Amino acid sequence: MKKILLTNVLFFGAFVLLTGFSAAASPSVCIECHGGLSGQLGEIPTAEWHTSVHSRSRVSCHDCHGGDPTDYVEAMSADRGFIGVPVYAEVPAFCGRCHVGVEEDYRASLHGQVVEFGGPNCVTCHENHAVQVASIDLINEISCSRCHTYDKPALIKQEISDTEAMLSRLDNSIASLYRVGFDTGQLKDELFSTRNNFRRLFHSVDIDKIRAETAGFDADLEETKATINALEETLGQRKIVGGAFVLLLILGGCIALLIRRTYENKE
Amino acid sequence: MSEAPASANERRTFLGIILAAIGAFAAGAFGWSLFRFLSPVERSGEDSQVRVARDLVAIGGVHFFAFQGRPAVVLQPRAGEFVALSAVCTHLGCIIKWVDETQEFLCPCHAGRFAASGQVLGGPPPRALDTYPVTLEDGDILIG
Numbered sequence: 001m002k003k004i005l006l007t008n009v010l011f012f013g014a015f016v017l018l019t020g021f022s023a024a025a026s027p028s029v030c031i032e033c034h035g036g037l038s039g040q041l042g043e044i045p046t047a048e049w050h051t052s053v054h055s056r057s058r059v060s061c062h063d064c065h066g067g068d069p070t071d072y073v074e075a076m077s078a079d080r081g082f083i084g085v086p087v088y089a090e091v092p093a094f095c096g097r098c099h100v101g102v103e104e105d106y107r108a109s110l111h112g113q114v115v116e117f118g119g120p121n122c123v124t125c126h127e128n129h130a131v132q133v134a135s136i137d138l139i140n141e142i143s144c145s146r147c148h149t150y151d152k153p154a155l156i157k158q159e160i161s162d163t164e165a166m167l168s169r170l171d172n173s174i175a176s177l178y179r180v181g182f183d184t185g186q187l188k189d190e191l192f193s194t195r196n197n198f199r200r201l202f203h204s205v206d207i208d209k210i211r212a213e214t215a216g217f218d219a220d221l222e223e224t225k226a227t228i229n230a231l232e233e234t235l236g237q238r239k240i241v242g243g244a245f246v247l248l249l250i251l252g253g254c255i256a257l258l259i260r261r262t263y264e265n266k267e
Numbered sequence: 268m269s270e271a272p273a274s275a276n277e278r279r280t281f282l283g284i285i286l287a288a289i290g291a292f293a294a295g296a297f298g299w300s301l302f303r304f305l306s307p308v309e310r311s312g313e314d315s316q317v318r319v320a321r322d323l324v325a326i327g328g329v330h331f332f333a334f335q336g337r338p339a340v341v342l343q344p345r346a347g348e349f350v351a352l353s354a355v356c357t358h359l360g361c362i363i364k365w366v367d368e369t370q371e372f373l374c375p376c377h378a379g380r381f382a383a384s385g386q387v388l389g390g391p392p393p394r395a396l397d398t399y400p401v402t403l404e405d406g407d408i409l410i411g
Contacts, residue, residue: 189360
């Protein structure tokens with residue numbers, strides 16, 4: 001008994017140590033140094049980054065700013081690919097290294113064409129270090145009115161709101177199906193792809209283009225919805241069959257009790 | 268005129284038959300569910316192979332099509348050599364596009380890069396693109 005207990009304790013200890021070491025094996029020297037600095041070079045961006053979708057997706061400082069996150073001395077060396085902070089007009093290219101498709105549509109838009117003259121770049125709407133998963137709420141009067149009237153953004157928001165609401169509903173349905181054990185990997189991928197392409201569309205800020213192409217996205221979402229409905233129907237059937245099975249077991253139990261009573265009466 | 272009450276043995280036999288019927292039904296339902304769970308996913312036979320005309324795929328060019336309801340691509344990296352791949356990025360499921368200049372695939376969502384063979388060249392994709400078997404038949408490319 002003692003031997004088993006000792007083995008378990010050793011195994012648990014080895015697990016804790018190994019996971020601890022693996023976590024410590026990939027520190028970011030960027031956070032270690034800048035996290036201790038004050039202001040815009042330190043605590044503010046690091047605290048903001050910790051709240052961001054980039055942090056949740058393990059996109060760290062060096063993925064955008066370059067450099068070597070494992071070497072204190074060479075972390076900010078150009079030889080190790082350090083870029084630092086881009087100038088204002090170069091922000092779209094900076095973000096576009098990963099967000100290729102969105103950059104393409106933004107570049108073709110009115111916003112993208114005036115970025116050299118101080119027009120909005122990515123962080124104007126999305127923030128920089130505190131960047132979150134984009135939502136329709138980013139189009140709002142306070143934000144858009146910093147540069148122009150809200151008439152056109154309001155029209156765009158109205159045009160895309162139904163599709164965005166559908167995206168959100170389907171996202172929730174997929175999450176629910178996943179929670180009860182369905183394999184939703186392909187559905188999630190399909191929805192992500194449709195959402196990404198749809199978000200590309202409204203980066204064009206071209207109301208006519210958005211009107212013309214939104215129907216295509218709605219049709220794609222209807223297909224995804226049909227698959228989700230089929231899975232939900234299966235789930236409903238399973239619940240009915242499960243319920244019936246439980247009732248049968250209860251009925252079987254009752255009959256077993258009655259059979260037992262026939263023996264008791266005999267005695 | 269009243270009938271004599273059933274004896275304990277008769278009651279027991281009757282209840283035993285009902286219990287056996289319930290047990291058989293429950294076992295059948297359970298067995299059927301288990302069988303359905305362990306059975307492979309049914310796929311429709313009509314999409315199991317796709318025929319693409321060979322002249323649609325130029326040397327160094329690509330042709331996108333649907334395979335089993337999912338986007339796929341066939342390309343001809345060298346004369347007479349055809350490769351069929353899933354066109355769905357293995358990172359988050361976006362549809363990849365072909366970049367002629369670099370002869371590689373690029374995912375527009377997060378810049379995942381794939382070689383013409385489907386291998387990951389860079390970016391966040393965790394694994395290579397899925398590949399499909401290709402055969403040539405009567406001047407057409409048969410995929411699947």
